[in-house]
Amino acid sequence: MKSLEVTLRHVRDDGRKALVPYFVAGATPDWTRHVEAAVLGGADAIEIGVPFSDPMMDGVVIQEGALRSLERGTTLESICQELESLETEIPLLAMTYYNIFLHYGLSRAAGRLRDSGISGAIVPDLSLEESDEWRAACDESDVATVFLVAPSTPTSRLRDVAQRTQGFLYASARMAVTGGASDAGEGPRVVASLREVTDVPVYVGIGISTPAQAASAASFSDGVIVGSALVKIILDGATPSDVESFVRSFRGAID
Amino acid sequence: MKSLEVTLRHVRDDGRKALVPYFVAGATPDWTRHVEAAVLGGADAIEIGVPFSDPMMDGVVIQEGALRSLERGTTLESICQELESLETEIPLLAMTYYNIFLHYGLSRAAGRLRDSGISGAIVPDLSLEESDEWRAACDESDVATVFLVAPSTPTSRLRDVAQRTQGFLYASARMAVTGGASDAGEGPRVVASLREVTDVPVYVGIGISTPAQAASAASFSDGVIVGSALVKIILDGATPSDVESFVRSFRGAID
Amino acid sequence: MTERDNVMGAPDERGHFGDFGGRFVPEALMPACLELEEAFRDAWSDADFVAEYHTVLRQFAGRPTPVTPLPRLSKRLGLELFAKREDLAHTGSHKINNVIGQTLLTKRMGKPRVIAETGAGQHGVATATAAARLGLACTVFMGEVDTKRQELNVFRMELLGATVVPVTSGSKTLKDAVNEAMREWVTCVADTHYCLGSVMGPHPFPWMVREFQSIIGIEAAAQLSELGVGTPDAVVACVGGGSNAAGVFAGFAQSDARLIGVEAAGGAAVRSGSPGVLHGMRSLLLQDEFGQIEEAHSISAGLDYPGIGPEHAHLAATQRAEYYAIGDDDVLSALTLLSETEGIIPALETAHAVAWIAQEAGGLLPLGSSVLLNLSGRGDKDVAQVRAILRGEA
Amino acid sequence: MTERDNVMGAPDERGHFGDFGGRFVPEALMPACLELEEAFRDAWSDADFVAEYHTVLRQFAGRPTPVTPLPRLSKRLGLELFAKREDLAHTGSHKINNVIGQTLLTKRMGKPRVIAETGAGQHGVATATAAARLGLACTVFMGEVDTKRQELNVFRMELLGATVVPVTSGSKTLKDAVNEAMREWVTCVADTHYCLGSVMGPHPFPWMVREFQSIIGIEAAAQLSELGVGTPDAVVACVGGGSNAAGVFAGFAQSDARLIGVEAAGGAAVRSGSPGVLHGMRSLLLQDEFGQIEEAHSISAGLDYPGIGPEHAHLAATQRAEYYAIGDDDVLSALTLLSETEGIIPALETAHAVAWIAQEAGGLLPLGSSVLLNLSGRGDKDVAQVRAILRGEA
Numbered sequence A, B: 001m002k003s004l005e006v007t008l009r010h011v012r013d014d015g016r017k018a019l020v021p022y023f024v025a026g027a028t029p030d031w032t033r034h035v036e037a038a039v040l041g042g043a044d045a046i047e048i049g050v051p052f053s054d055p056m057m058d059g060v061v062i063q064e065g066a067l068r069s070l071e072r073g074t075t076l077e078s079i080c081q082e083l084e085s086l087e088t089e090i091p092l093l094a095m096t097y098y099n100i101f102l103h104y105g106l107s108r109a110a111g112r113l114r115d116s117g118i119s120g121a122i123v124p125d126l127s128l129e130e131s132d133e134w135r136a137a138c139d140e141s142d143v144a145t146v147f148l149v150a151p152s153t154p155t156s157r158l159r160d161v162a163q164r165t166q167g168f169l170y171a172s173a174r175m176a177v178t179g180g181a182s183d184a185g186e187g188p189r190v191v192a193s194l195r196e197v198t199d200v201p202v203y204v205g206i207g208i209s210t211p212a213q214a215a216s217a218a219s220f221s222d223g224v225i226v227g228s229a230l231v232k233i234i235l236d237g238a239t240p241s242d243v244e245s246f247v248r249s250f251r252g253a254i255d
Numbered sequence C, D: 001m002t003e004r005d006n007v008m009g010a011p012d013e014r015g016h017f018g019d020f021g022g023r024f025v026p027e028a029l030m031p032a033c034l035e036l037e038e039a040f041r042d043a044w045s046d047a048d049f050v051a052e053y054h055t056v057l058r059q060f061a062g063r064p065t066p067v068t069p070l071p072r073l074s075k076r077l078g079l080e081l082f083a084k085r086e087d088l089a090h091t092g093s094h095k096i097n098n099v100i101g102q103t104l105l106t107k108r109m110g111k112p113r114v115i116a117e118t119g120a121g122q123h124g125v126a127t128a129t130a131a132a133r134l135g136l137a138c139t140v141f142m143g144e145v146d147t148k149r150q151e152l153n154v155f156r157m158e159l160l161g162a163t164v165v166p167v168t169s170g171s172k173t174l175k176d177a178v179n180e181a182m183r184e185w186v187t188c189v190a191d192t193h194y195c196l197g198s199v200m201g202p203h204p205f206p207w208m209v210r211e212f213q214s215i216i217g218i219e220a221a222a223q224l225s226e227l228g229v230g231t232p233d234a235v236v237a238c239v240g241g242g243s244n245a246a247g248v249f250a251g252f253a254q255s256d257a258r259l260i261g262v263e264a265a266g267g268a269a270v271r272s273g274s275p276g277v278l279h280g281m282r283s284l285l286l287q288d289e290f291g292q293i294e295e296a297h298s299i300s301a302g303l304d305y306p307g308i309g310p311e312h313a314h315l316a317a318t319q320r321a322e323y324y325a326i327g328d329d330d331v332l333s334a335l336t337l338l339s340e341t342e343g344i345i346p347a348l349e350t351a352h353a354v355a356w357i358a359q360e361a362g363g364l365l366p367l368g369s370s371v372l373l374n375l376s377g378r379g380d381k382d383v384a385q386v387r388a389i390l391r392g393e394a
Ligand SMILES: Cc1ncc(COP(=O)(O)O)c(C=O)c1O
Pocket: C093, C094, C119, C120, C122, C123, C197, C198, C199, C238, C239, C240, C241, C242, C243, C244, C245, C301, C302, C303, C347, C349, C350, C376, C377, C378
């Protein structure tokens, strides 16, 4: 079992719902301060979005964040360097599209992640079927590979994905790319099906933009991922303390 | 033999080269004065162009004359009425496209021409093959049908056309629509071929725009037709006396 | 031979279809018309020429064009509709059939150059295309008004190596382009063929162009049989000069099918015209009380002609074919209808035929009738115009 | 089975052509890709489906398109040239072959709607066309920049009843239209098929689209035999995503013919790209040193794509096919050359292949070679652009 999973199972075993905020690395100059503020606000893990030119699974907010970050010259390397100075105990996960790692070299990328304190990776366009090489590379460096499932995933396939995921399973609450949504989506059904096939922690994401939505999602899952709503306030100019209280409000709602 | 031909043969028998100026009837309000001036200037016959919307055999000058005339409301009827007041001994010929006569009614048209003093008609788009009805109508009214030949007309066909034409044969000096030209064209060859098959008077036209050209054409034919060059000075504002001296200059050249 | 057997046969030896047709041209052009007639008669009875014509149509122009069942529109209208797809022929309309025949004939006559008139530019583009293919020089006369309305077609002709001459006389549209082409032809008839674009003009053009277009109807009749339809109840085509209609009618002249030509209301020579002579033929023409030719007015440049081919005048007179007229207003909705239901954007010309079918389904076309629409051309050339009209910009 | 026998066979069960291909999509889309694969496998081995596909191609799309000998250009270049005339297919390019297959499959899967991406609009128009024919709803994603450059194609799609969504993300061109279509597909995959326009994307698209396009090569091989040419020395096609090239290559994969793909110099994924993952596939991509995808730049919108279909990457890697690049400057003169010598105005995309042939006659193409050019589309859509460029306005 990868360190990430060990840690996150502990969180669950402690009876705590995990809160995982998502950041677009490099979207603003002080992005690592935002990450630290989120930790202060009560995050259990952090998703570090590495910007890609063609973010096919992302809605307009995260696209905009990625664009700004790329325009600032952000690269996987620059992110890893900046993360080296970040002091935190909680797990960091890299989230990006496969081409970034592939181009960097898979083993080299996994090693670079580990060296900068990242213990997991979410690669939304890397299907289970194509993941052997990446998982092998991650294994060399104790980086966990987190897979997603969606409302469209059939039960037979849920089992396969659950078997391969490491750290947790990312359950999309809806058939949509990242971005706000007003309804609860299909989270309850998806999570219920997963419970039948796995005991890995299940976190719900995609479209969770308010503390109330987070509370509802946490009620049937092991944790929630908050992305676009957070990225939006940052793009709109939030200070680290704004971020801290934003995260705290979600923390309060799910505890 | 139609009266027109009797008259024109007399001209030839008198050793005189015929001069036939062309006018677009109605192109200017005082067009009949122009005609009278031409008679004074020494014309032997006059071609009265009845304007048609689609003058396929005419170049830009006569097109423009026809357009102006039509805009002034000219019709076959209006022309005939105006001609009734014209006092002249020399023959008048109507020149127009077949649709004008067809639409007026062939017999009625021929009768109307005769009644207004017109003794011949030139219909450039009426081929020999299609001319039976029109010639029959003309026969009822002693109107002569003048045919054209062109440099492209083969010898066998020259004979047919010469046999049918009445009054004279209109020999096109060149393969062109009406309008000025600088060279002598193929007039000599065409006329020479005609001499072999007919003794009907042969007049040369198309592109004769200077007295010198007229003199040259008259040297091998029985007469010349002067169209665009004359219409041009009229459209440019010539007075009746301008017309008279214009015609006189041609008269002088061919005598 | 019964009368029906002779429907759409050859004209008499002077080119008459009943009271219409003939050869009303300046003497300067008579030898060319006679030479052309002889060359055509000779070529058309020469198996090698006919084979070459068919080979070029097949290999170059994309024939046979298919007959397409139109199931969704059929259902909408309560008819059994089929479309003969001339829109799929090279350059986008039936015009190519004729110019391939005429340019091959030009080569055979040993002439190195063709001239043509064009309205919207379809016939001009087709002629420039066939001329490029054979290495013939090509000059196209086009009304100045049309060169401006159809800039891109002017450029297409130029890309194909043709020279486009804007015609500034008269109404500066199609009718005047014909006049100007005739005037030009007089000057160069020895080495130039006038490639006329429809079943009009002096004999042998109306007959020859119909023969070159009859491939449409011959193919369609065979294709409908293959589809199990047999003879359709009606064959419907738009009519400008009448070449696509004549071409498709030719395949059904001896059958029981009703032959229906649809003119533009503003250029309806059969409905609003009277007999007269223009452009070398005796036919039905729009003209005023003095015999002056009137300008046609139609949303579609290809139907913007004040006359109709003489054979159509004869088919109308003998009632073998019926002619109706459709106004501009109904044309746009017909264009949209066919586009949305069947995925085929027709030319504005063709849309007249569609409009008539849509209007008469259950009327002059009893429900359940089988109908062959001659889809004479594609609408791509018209899309900018239609857009401007629908947006109220034109 | 020798190695050659397997060239252009089916990919492995996960959709790999050698090192390329596969299925790199969000989990949300995996079931749709799997379902599609199954539906395609099932349909493609169902004689009724295959027959229907062929019937629609024949009756509606105008297949077979001819192979046209190009005698005048052949003489000019010292080659023996033939063109496979996809420009004559309905809507003006090979794109219709693919969308007919995919829309029939959509119906078979019981989905009432399709979405598509488009660059210049050719695939969008083709999809809107096939959707209209079957009564499917249709939404087309098109970069905002392209909607402005190609206003008339937007309007054509609208006439056909489709909704066009301008894409404002990223470079606002084709690449981003694909991203946006994928994003949309995630939200509606249950009732919507994503009708991808080239041999790209996740398995089974590259394979399926190639199968639907292979009709080009299959027909061409038979037609060349009929013409007595047999196997040509070379088969040349332009390559954007690579669907027309794959389609024509498929008919000659097992032969001795050289297979030659011509990319736009500004979008030359084989010459200037490197392996990567984008739009669901592993292939050759234009990318910077960090793996960010670069924008392609080409005079022709249809080649303005930074990737290439995975099977082409494999054909390049195994050297079964050769890939070259042609710059914008040579494209216009090639377009003019074909127009003037043969009377066919090609699409700008196609003109790349023409330019390469003209450039390499006597070079990489020895004099006397027999060459099949895949004439993927007609140039009408490009005429306004070409005119503006030649006049120095663009
Ligand atoms: C598509 C199309 N249909 C019809 C016509 C009308 O000509 P015709 O009546 O000779 O077929 C034209 C003329 O340009 C045309 O382009």
